[in-house]
Amino acid sequence: MTITTISYKLRPFCLCKSDPSIDSATMSNVATKVAVVGSGISGAVCASALAKNGISVTLFESARGPGGRMSQRREISEDGKELLFDHGAPFFSVSNCDVLKLVHEWESKGLVAEWKENFGSFDCISKKFLDNDQEAPNKKYVGLPGMNSICKALCNETGVESKFGASIGRLECLDDEKWSLTGLDGKNLGHFSGVVLSDKSIASPRFTHVTGRPPPLDLSLTPELALKLQDIPVSPCFALMLAFAEPLSSISVKGFSFKNSEILRWSHCESSKPGRSTASERWVLHSTANYASGVIAQTGLQKPSSATLTKVAEELFREFQSIGLNIPQPFFMKAHRWLVHLD
Ligand SMILES: Cc1cc2nc3c(=O)[nH]c(=O)nc-3n(C[C@H](O)[C@H](O)[C@H](O)COP(=O)(O)OP(=O)(O)OC[C@H]3O[C@@H](n4cnc5c(N)ncnc54)[C@H](O)[C@@H]3O)c2cc1C
Structure with a gap:
């Protein structure tokens, strides 16, 4: 089971039950089917890098198009x-x-x-x-011609399946060490051996303020990640x-x-x-x-x-x-x- 969050400025930090020092480039050794949540620059770059390493990548983005804060x-x-x-x-x-x-x-x-x-x-x-x-x-x-052009191109690369208008509402760890993703609308979005998260709100009270629901990720499952998230201002x-x-x-x-x-x-x-x-x-x-x-x-x-x-x-x-x-x-x-x- 692997969960990765990506900090801004393209510097990934990652967590994995078996190897806490794993980074996204070596994620290919432990995961074959990865969900990337977020199509901002960090999610898009990571999705592209994983796909180039032969990983099957599905990218989920709640907005209608790619870019996040580079929209x-x-x-x-x-x-x-x-x-x-x-x-x-x-x-x-x-x-x-x-x-x-x-x-x-x-x-x-x-x-x-x-x-x-x-x-x-x-x-x-x-x-x-x-x-x-x-x-x-x-x-x-x-x-060129807009800040979103890079993310747009990366989300369309071979090996990256991008789903827009797809908000993740729940991330659950299953017995077989896989992650189950559910949409905000309750739709089952599949099981993945690795998950990349690119937005702090996935595990923060801000998610509840905006949607009225609990955050998708229960941080008690990943205490190391909880510590790192605190440091993102x-x-x-x-x-x-x-x-x-x-x-x-x-x-x-x-x-x-x-x-x-x-x-x-x-x-x-x-x-x-x-x-x-x-x-x-x-x-x-x-x-x-x-x-x-x-x-x-x-x-x-x-x-x-x-x-x-x-x-x-x-x-x-x-x-x-x-x-x-x-x-x-x-x-x-x-x-x-x-x-x-x-x-
Ligand atoms: C006004 C402003 C000015 C800035 N100025 C600069 C600058 O001059 N130079 C610079 O380098 N940086 C600047 N930044 C910062 C820069 O934009 C960010 O650091 C960078 O774009 C962050 O990229 P990211 O991929 O980490 O996050 P984001 O771009 O925020 O991407 C996260 C994505 O995840 C999606 N998401 C979140 N939750 C879910 C969910 N539950 N399900 C599905 N999708 C989800 C969001 O919709 C979003 O698209 C600025 C930012 C802002 C807002």
């Missing part, structure tokens, strides 16, 4: 324009040689490109941009998607962090990324975790109402307009809540 959001404006936003991770950087090899492979397939723009930070007290990109000189990569964030008719000419950089703002943490120009439509100027703002926690303290952990999201959108945009950069009114504005850890 792309499609919106339609009032006048019928299609607007695409990377409303989760805006880019990624690489510091690990093995991951860099993988990224070069994705680059050669046209799934990823470097985002070569100027980046910086903005001080909300002096109302000035600080030195460009001093803090994060690493190359910034984005998926969780903090919330609101993302605000904005579309403007004209470029924001007062901003000289295409992505910047905010210094001395209680509300805003980061902002980037979506339409400046390679492979994106430039028919409109699209920006995404991220709130601070403190601001998001304050909203959640008032409204609860359940899915935010549209009234809450509208209020959040107005507050984030008001802060953006107040920093003295002459920001015009957008023709599209919508907020999204993430209940996750930020790296």
Whole structure:
């Protein structure tokens, strides 16, 4: 019986009754039929690696499409324009040689490109941009044509059977050391000799807040995993998607962090990324975790109402307009809540 969870940044940590030091690459020695839960970058990379090692992989994802926090959001404006936003991770950087090899492979397939723009930070007290990109000189990569492209390609690889709209509601260990997976709708989803979990919510009270049911995995079955899960930080964030008719000419950089703002943490120009439509100027703002926690303290952990999201959108945009950069009114504005850890 093997259970593996994958930490963010592609670094797997794994648990196995017979060998506690097992990692996902050697999972092939102990499991032949594996379920991967989650189609974010860690689940998708793991599913692909296992399939390449000859394992039969079935990937289950509760959302309609792949990507998780590397998703792309499609919106339609009032006048019928299609607007695409990377409303989760805006880019990624690489510091690990093995991951860099993988990224070069994705680059050669046209799934990823470097985002070569100027980046910086903005001080909300002096109302000035600080030195460009001093803090994060690493190359910034984005998926092509959206951040979800990598996960999409990996979920479609030979040997990976992907099932979307399939939420795991229960994981049970059977007498024959196999795992039985049941959907949230009660459907039997099969038996597997190994399971890979890519989302902490599978064993956390957050699952109960959202679904009203107990978490799928009973952590008393896997005490080592329970300890490791404690170390994964969780903090919330609101993302605000904005579309403007004209470029924001007062901003000289295409992505910047905010210094001395209680509300805003980061902002980037979506339409400046390679492979994106430039028919409109699209920006995404991220709130601070403190601001998001304050909203959640008032409204609860359940899915935010549209009234809450509208209020959040107005507050984030008001802060953006107040920093003295002459920001015009957008023709599209919508907020999204993430209940996750930020790296
Ligand atoms: C606003 C924001 C900004 C960020 N900025 C950056 C950045 O600049 N650079 C960077 O490197 N990272 C950034 N990150 C973090 C990065 O997005 C994540 O670390 C990474 O995408 C996590 O991938 P993952 O596969 O571990 O998890 P996820 O992407 O969360 O994937 C988990 C998947 O599991 C699915 N799932 C959960 N429970 C179930 C279930 N019961 N049944 C079936 N499916 C289930 C979920 O739907 C989800 O798709 C940011 C994240 C956010 C939200």
